[in-house]
Amino acid sequence: MSIGLLFPAALAALAALALPLLIHLTRRSERQLMAFAALRWLRAKERARRRLRIDEWLLLALRLLLLTAVVLLLAQPMWFGKSSDHAWVVVVPGANPDAVIDDPTLRDASWRELDATLAASQSLTVIVPERLPGLDAQRITLSRTVDWRIVAARPDVGETEQVTPRTQTVAIRHDLAHAEISRYFDAAAKAWNAGTEDHVDASAKPSFVIDTARTDVALPANSDWLLWLSSEALPPANERWLAAGGNVLRASDAAAIPTPGFQRSAAARADY
Template sequence: MSLTLLLPLGLAALAALAIPLLLHLNRRQQQRAILFAALRWIAAPAQPRRRLRLEQWPLLLLRLLLLAAVALLLARPFGPGAGHGARDWVVVVPGVDAAAARARLSAGAAQWHWLQPGFPALDTVQPGPADARDVASLLRELDSELDPATRLHVIVPSVVRGLDGGAIALSRAVDWLSVDLAPAGPAAPRQTPVQKISLRRSGDAPGEVYLQAAVSAWNEDGEARYRLEREDAAAAIDAATAYVFWLGGDLPPPLQHWVEAGGTALLAQAATADFATLVRDGNGNALLKVRTLGQGRLLAFAAAPQPALLPALLDAQFPEWLLLSLRQNPLRLDQASAAAVQPVTGAPRGDAGLHDLGLSLALLIALLALAERALSFFYARRRA
């Protein structure tokens, strides 16, 4: 068991161990001389060699342990998490019916859990609503907490959200199974809400024609689900705006505040040194980058949106990967394509987290203190 100390300087209190050692040294050499006249002419016997002796060594041992525990508590000890044991685990992504999940896999005595924060048991709770934490991060967290020998099964619905666009690298092989969602019956016809995209520019920044073509491609099935509107750069952003395309330099204050409150903006020109790569082409070259700003996201092209610098603008897949990036990559899976996002093995095992040992150590100190007082009282009574 590895131990981590947040305040190693607290171990300096171990110097106090010298105090009970000094108190328990044999002090019988302190004798009082009594003179007898009859013994004045008798030669004094040879003095025996004095040896250091420890009195009441069980009490001394308790006091030493008590001081050592206090010093360790002052150093703020943390130990590794307890983990989840070595039995097989089956995690079910919310959206899959529990009965359908059990019918999909026969796992014997495996533990069944929902893939949600805390990994609640499948039969004890109902799955909550979709959580902000994504599927990929929860799988990585579980991989770090499970025993290395535990086999992991993951059952996902035919529609999976929360994947972060890349392969999920885990330290173990995963049995990845997909379950079709149960049909909900004939759906009543409904009007698909139109999402507004605000196009704002400053100067002669390039890229507008390619963004217009992308929005047109999103509506190519005849249903106008996206509406591109040109607006003034300093205008307020209304609640109906889904995304903002900014063709300019620095973000104007209204746009910056909107993104910080949770919006998503696509920038045509931006310094991307602190951005992470979100989309790459087949040769590994960056196409689109991303960074967070407050509660929202900023997406930026890796180069100026011109075919000479960014040939992917002319690719037929450009509208698709741009829309997926704006949507944070919701992916639809079926039985044939589930392997496309199946986790890969070979990643180093993550840190299972640290557990604060302060409470356990405080209880130990309390028990040692009680034992020390009881034993000290016993020795005092025996001397009396």
């Protein structure tokens, strides 16, 4: 279990800690005014060695702590490996398997690692294509019963997309209750982007354009994917877009289709 930050750049705001420190030091050097009639016999004299003295430690510490807390909140901390009873769904990418099958032992080990990190109470659902290459010539044995779901692989995957990596537009639409989760999807989508860029061409366009917004915002014109994170039904405009060949992934707790994880919609593909 370790702590992580979703937005580490916010740590730059720690520079603001200098502010209360400065205020503290300058305020101390402010001199108290004192009426003194016998001024004639007074000669200005400073302390021989002006030490940098801080008087009100507690106050300063409180101010600094408060600022640090705000900065950490801005950085969006999260616990990795936090034990929870959330069900896990692993989608094995069928589209581009050769990226991971170079080292079969590693591939196998990653399954075991996943198994070890999960709590015993958590269920694991794995959605795999019909063919799962790169395994060590035997069935994966894990400590838990895995709900394997085999879906049909997209026939044209692998060849066509590999050759012409087209920029895909992913629209994420969430309501208020799913705003938290949408950030994770956002981050995941960005991670896909980074991965494909490495493989294809550093100078190429990003493979995915991610558009995150609230449910009431219209979809971009050329959307390929819609991630619907809301308990409401799809608005009519989105229904029409779906009928015209769009892909929709919707949250399980929202849907009328009670399946763990995410359910493919009528036209959804199992690539991701």
